[in-house]
Amino acid sequence: MSxxxxxxxxxxxxxxxxxxxxxxxEERRDVVECARDDDRAACLLRxxxxxxxxxxxxxxxxxxxxxxxxxxxxxxx
Amino acid sequence: MRxxxxxxxxxxxxxxxxxxYARALAxxxxxxxxxxxxxxxxxxxxxxxxxxxxNLRAWLFTIxxxxxxxxxxxxVRRPIEIPIEDAPQQASTRASQADALHLQxxxxxxxxxxxxHREVLALVGxxxxxYQRAASVLGVEVGTVKSxxxxxxxxxxxxxxxxxxxxxxxxxxxxx
Numbered sequence: 001m002s003x004x005x006x007x008x009x010x011x012x013x014x015x016x017x018x019x020x021x022x023x024x025x026e027e028r029r030d031v032v033e034c035a036r037d038d039d040r041a042a043c044l045l046r047x048x049x050x051x052x053x054x055x056x057x058x059x060x061x062x063x064x065x066x067x068x069x070x071x072x073x074x075x076x077x
Numbered sequence: 078m079r080x081x082x083x084x085x086x087x088x089x090x091x092x093x094x095x096x097x098y099a100r101a102l103a104x105x106x107x108x109x110x111x112x113x114x115x116x117x118x119x120x121x122x123x124x125x126x127x128x129x130x131x132n133l134r135a136w137l138f139t140i141x142x143x144x145x146x147x148x149x150x151x152x153v154r155r156p157i158e159i160p161i162e163d164a165p166q167q168a169s170t171r172a173s174q175a176d177a178l179h180l181q182x183x184x185x186x187x188x189x190x191x192x193x194h195r196e197v198l199a200l201v202g203x204x205x206x207x208y209q210r211a212a213s214v215l216g217v218e219v220g221t222v223k224s225x226x227x228x229x230x231x232x233x234x235x236x237x238x239x240x241x242x243x244x245x246x247x248x249x250x251x252x253x
Contacts, residue, residue, distance in 0.1 A: 016227040020201055022208050048230050051237070054183045055202045057176075062100055063093035071092055071113055073085050073121075 010034040015044050019052060080121055088120060091134050094204065098138055101199035102145055104188060116141045138200065138214045145192070186236035194229035201226050 008030050017023050018031040035042040080088070095116060099109035119140050120127075127136050187195065193215075200211040201222070208222045215222065 012231075013224055013227040016230055017208075017223055020208065020226065022223070047234055051230060051233060052202055054180065055187075055198065058180050058184050058187065059097055059101060059199070059203050062097040065093070065096070067089075067092050067096070068110060071096070071110060071117065073080075073089050073117070 008034075010041060012044060015041060016048065019045070019048055080124060084124060087133055088117070088137070091137050092117075094134055095137055095141060098199050098204060099141055101187075101195050101203065102141065102192065112141060112144060115144055119144065132210065134204075135206065135210050135214055138204070138206075139216075142196065142214055142216075145196075149192075182240050183237065186233060186240050189236045190229060190232050193225060194232055197222060197225045198229045198233065 010031055014023065014027065014031055015035075018028060023031065031041075031045075035045050092113065095113045096109060099112045099116075100106065103109040103112050116137065120137055123140075127133065187198075190198070196215065197211065200206045200214060201208070206214065208219050208226075212219045212222045217225075
C-alpha cells in the first residue's frame, strides 16, 4: 500500500451546516459523498430538508399578511 | 428620538419579517404582535444606536430577542400555544386538506421546542440569516449557532415523530 488515506469524518452537525449553506466547497463535496455512501447520513439529510420545507410552508406566508393598524409607525411614533 | 421619513420607511418595510420572527417566538398572533409593537417602540427610542450601513433587519431581530430575554427574567414561561386559527391563511388552493392538517401538526411540534431552539430555527431556517448574523442577533458564538441549529433540528424531528406516532396504549395479556 502506498500513499496515505485521508480520513474524513462527517458529523451530523456538518450535515446540518450543509443544509444552511455554511460549508466550504470541499466540505460540501465531502458531505455529498458521505450521503451517497452512508444511508444514515442520507436519511438525516432528507429528513432535515423535508423539515426545512415544512418550516417555510408553516411560517413563510406570514410576511404576506397586511400589517395591522396598531403596528403602523404612525401609531407608535 | 425623532425618526426621519426614510428611517421610518426602512423600519416599516421590516415589519412583516419582525411579525414572522415574533410568531415563531411568541406563538399566537396577538402575543407576537405585542412583541413587535414593544420592539418597534424600543427601536425608535434607540434608533441613534443603529449603525447606518449595517443590517437593519438583524438589528431589529436583536431587539426582539432581547425583549424576550427580559420577559423571561420576569415570568415563568409556559410552552407557547399556536392556536388553530392562527395558522397563516393558506392562499394556495392546491394545498389539500391533508397538507393543511400536516402543517398544523408540524406547527404543534415546533411549538413544543424550547425557545432557543425555535429562535435559531426561525433565524436560520425561516429568515435565512447566516450563522454569523444569527450569532450576533443571539449574542453567542458562531459555533454555538452551528450546534444549536443541529440540536434544534433533532428535537423537532423527535417532536414530529411523537405526533405522527401516538404512544401505544398498554395491552393486556392474560397470564399463560
